[in-house]
Amino acid sequence: MDKPVYIRSRWFEDLPVGEFHVFGSYTFSEKEIVEFGRKYAPQIYHTDPEGARDTLYRGLIASGWHICAIWMRMMVDYMERFATGVQDGRRNGAGVGFQDLKWLKPVRPGHTLTFTYEIIKKDERVIRDRWGIIRSRNEAFNQYGELVFSFEIDILAERRPT
Amino acid sequence: MATTQTRYWQDLLPGECFETENITISRQDILDFAADFDPQPYHLNSEAAEESIFGGLCASGWHVTAVMMRLLTDTFTGQHIELLGSNGVSDLRWRKPVFAGDSLSARIKVVDHEAASADSPFGYINCDVEVDNQNGDQVIALTTSLMIGIEGGAANHG
Numbered sequence: 233m234d235k236p237v238y239i240r241s242r243w244f245e246d247l248p249v250g251e252f253h254v255f256g257s258y259t260f261s262e263k264e265i266v267e268f269g270r271k272y273a274p275q276i277y278h279t280d281p282e283g284a285r286d287t288l289y290r291g292l293i294a295s296g297w298h299i300c301a302i303w304m305r306m307m308v309d310y311m312e313r314f315a316t317g318v319q320d321g322r323r324n325g326a327g328v329g330f331q332d333l334k335w336l337k338p339v340r341p342g343h344t345l346t347f348t349y350e351i352i353k354k355d356e357r358v359i360r361d362r363w364g365i366i367r368s369r370n371e372a373f374n375q376y377g378e379l380v381f382s383f384e385i386d387i388l389a390e391r392r393p394t
Numbered sequence: 395m396a397t398t399q400t401r402y403w404q405d406l407l408p409g410e411c412f413e414t415e416n417i418t419i420s421r422q423d424i425l426d427f428a429a430d431f432d433p434q435p436y437h438l439n440s441e442a443a444e445e446s447i448f449g450g451l452c453a454s455g456w457h458v459t460a461v462m463m464r465l466l467t468d469t470f471t472g473q474h475i476e477l478l479g480s481n482g483v484s485d486l487r488w489r490k491p492v493f494a495g496d497s498l499s500a501r502i503k504v505v506d507h508e509a510a511s512a513d514s515p516f517g518y519i520n521c522d523v524e525v526d527n528q529n530g531d532q533v534i535a536l537t538t539s540l541m542i543g544i545e546g547g548a549a550n551h552g
Contacts, residue, residue, distance in 0.1 A: 268460075271460070271464070272460035272461065272463050272464045272467075273460075273463050273464065273467055274464070274467055274468075274471075275467060275477060277479075287478075288478050288479075288515060288516070289479075295460075295463065296479075296480055297456070297459055297460045297463050300456050300459065301427075301430070301431040301432070301454075301456045301460065302431070304431050304432045304454065304456050305430070305431045305432065305433075308432060308433055308434055325447060326447055326448065326455070326488070327455050327488055328487070328488065329485065329486050329487035329488055330483070330485075330486050331484060331485045331486075332482070332484065333482050333483040333484075333486070334481065334482040335479075335480065335481055335482055336481075360447075363447075383483075388447070
């Protein structure tokens with residue numbers, strides 16, 4: 233088996249607070265909303281396009297955790313593109329946690345979300361000898377320009393070897 | 395405790411605690427979720443995962459939150475509680491990786507109870523949710539605000 237290729241990008245030290253990225257857009261389909269809902273959030277407003285009309289939401293909406301999962305996919309795809317050609321940078325680290333996550337507007341079939349992040353804080357503590365923590369504010373806007381989703385996530389970033 | 399009677403927002407007071415059933419996460423579950431949503435080496439490839447910070451193939455953190463939602467949804471449905479959504483999560487920590495074969499269950503504790511606007515068909519409850527593996531290790535902990543149908547709200551019947 234080939235040696236696995238890590239997604240590599242800049243070291244912790246090289247990531248500036250204030251850096252802003254528009255990193256992906258995704259259109260949610262009815263089929264995907266229903267599939268995710270059936271597996272992880274079986275409520276009529278996530279699983280049944282007809283039945284959902286008689287609920288509070290007046291139609292099918294994506295599970296909030298589906299929006300989170302798509303955020304992750306957009307981020308991974310972006311990191312892969314952004315990292316093209318980087319040979320010896322840091323490896324992606326794990327998420328530690330997040331705060332202030334808000335689902336502000338329903339996401340319906342056919343809605344397109346555009347995702348952004350801004351680096352807002354670097355935690356200089358050294359974790360397990362080699363990691364720092366990057367905090368980013370993440371937002372998603374729908375095709376009407378409305379903010380529908382936001383949160384701040386803390387992710388481990390590898391420090392430059394000394 | 396199973397009940398056949400609808401439980402409304404008015405009935406869910408701070409201090410009430412729910413224990414969910416278990417869901418076991420297989421290797422295939424981990425690979426399938428990662429292929430769709432989080433295609434990073436430590437969620438897709440055992441060899442890469444062994445070199446990573448996790449020490450082995452493990453589930454995406456968002457897979458774990460999705461399974462938490464399934465546990466919570468099934469428990470509330472079983473209790474005849476009308477869960478009308480969530481407007482957010484004030485804090486979540488991923489504390490331990492989840493590996494193939496791990497069995498997860500959650501404890502949901504109501505910590506706050508807040509009315510929405512006067513004509514709203516739901517009220518809010520704030521809940522502390524802890525998800526443990528089969529060894530009793532906490533894998534995630536979060537605080538989330540849930541929208542619960544109120545008595546006389548008829549949210550699903552418009």
